Amino acid sequence: MVTIGIDVGAKNAKILILKDGEILISKYRESGFDQAGVTTALLDETLAELKLTRDDITSICSTGAGRKAVTFANEVVTEVSATSRATFEMYPEVRTVIDVGAEEGRAIRCGERGKVEDFAINEKCAAGSGAFTEAMARALELTVEELGKISLDSSASVPMNAQCAVFAESEVISLLHANTAKQDIAKAIHDAIASRIVSMTRRVGLNKPIALVGGMARNVGFVHSLNAAIEDEVLIPDSPEMTAAYGAALIAAERAA
């Protein structure tokens, strides 16, 4: 049985194709403003690459903020369901899933068998999302990858007063003017976002083991700050940004069975 999970996020659309529990392929692309067009093109190109047609597919499940734009999906699930389902598949022992994407942060408490017991979401404010680090990287004239890397060279703890990404940008510029080293500013940025993510996670309970998924899990600086804040090491899958798409494909297979 071949099933597909499509996760249309605020920044990227991801597709993952599953055949009898094995991942055949996964891909992503900027979701842009024409989410329906982007996901259709992504589906057709990915199928062509595998020499498959839409007739070979048993079920397609969509998730993510733009999940309703996927008109060809026959199943729809929330990001919370998809993310917790995939995390259970990869790490059945995990009790808390932290999912930080481009514009949203989520904390999910999982029970036995990956059942969602509680969750918290920040979708109103960029301060607890990838958009925050993007804005800060721009202010420092670095790529997000560079921002993450140089942060590891710092052991300073420079406090950031601003919570708002817009105000933090001005604060970063003031820190630069005050000759604060870029790596120390980078660490301050990651410490700030980690502290916000941890306080959101505390609302559902910081039960260990903890997994970190979503695109922000690629940011080594953030991961380091998060680990320091929770005094533990989060589990991170190989393709953390594909977690929700993977979960959607798994759910599609279960529902079709």
Next chain:
Amino acid sequence: MAKEFWRWKEYNWQDENLNWRDGKVITGGVDVGSVSSQAVVMVDGELFAFSNMRTGSDSPNSALNAMNWALENTGMTLDHFDFIVGTGYGRVNVPFADKAITEIACHARGGNYMYGPTVRTILDMGGQDCKAILCDERGKVTNFLMNDKCAAGTGRGMEVFADLLGVSIEDVGDLSLDVDEEPPPVSSTCVVFAKSEAAGLLREGWSQSRVLAAYCSAMAHRVFTLLERVGVSPDFAITGGIAKNIGVVSRIERELNLTALKPKHDTQIAGALGAALFGKALVEKGKGRKNKAVA
């Protein structure tokens, strides 16, 4: 260098008909905000000079620059003052001030002077915060609420939008009123997300005016909820930089069903003006400098 659409006019002003050397009490107010700084000079309770400029990365320097600019070519120096009060976010960093007073108190006092004793509600829309202040007929604060955590509803948020749309910050208000009908407000609260939303609207073919209308009405609604929580009583007035944005002001007026009083002076100087007035009151209580230079 790319045009900086957010950049608003920095300037100084002096009353050429007022001979400060004849004055008895000279007081100063310096408001070092997170985005802008103002210095005000009052002679016997009359506004004599002021400056309005962007805050630099160094608060003490910004305070001094603002004061020096207000005093430019007047012959007055820091030594001629009876009292100087610092206010605003950087108020403790005004090295030449005799006292620091919170900007809430100063905005109420300055608003009372600027709009008259009938004003009971002052909405201060600053660069990085927004305050709804209730005051009595003497300009004394009776209650207030503020948002200083989030750029939505602040001048900084408006600057971000001016830059995104490539519209000079001073034209945003007028342009936002140039629409046939009011579009639905931008739905994102966060300025970062509102920016993406606006970029999407522009791609859908919305005009600059329509996007600005949607943003100004979102901002107006946001501050309206702050005002509602504190409880508005007339007369109502707006201070701070956004008070110059007719697009936001007219939409707040519509939501409140109240007309804001028209300002006599630049709305950005309200805090510094209040500070200078506090200085005058302190001098009258005998707290003025004893070593003032003779003019």
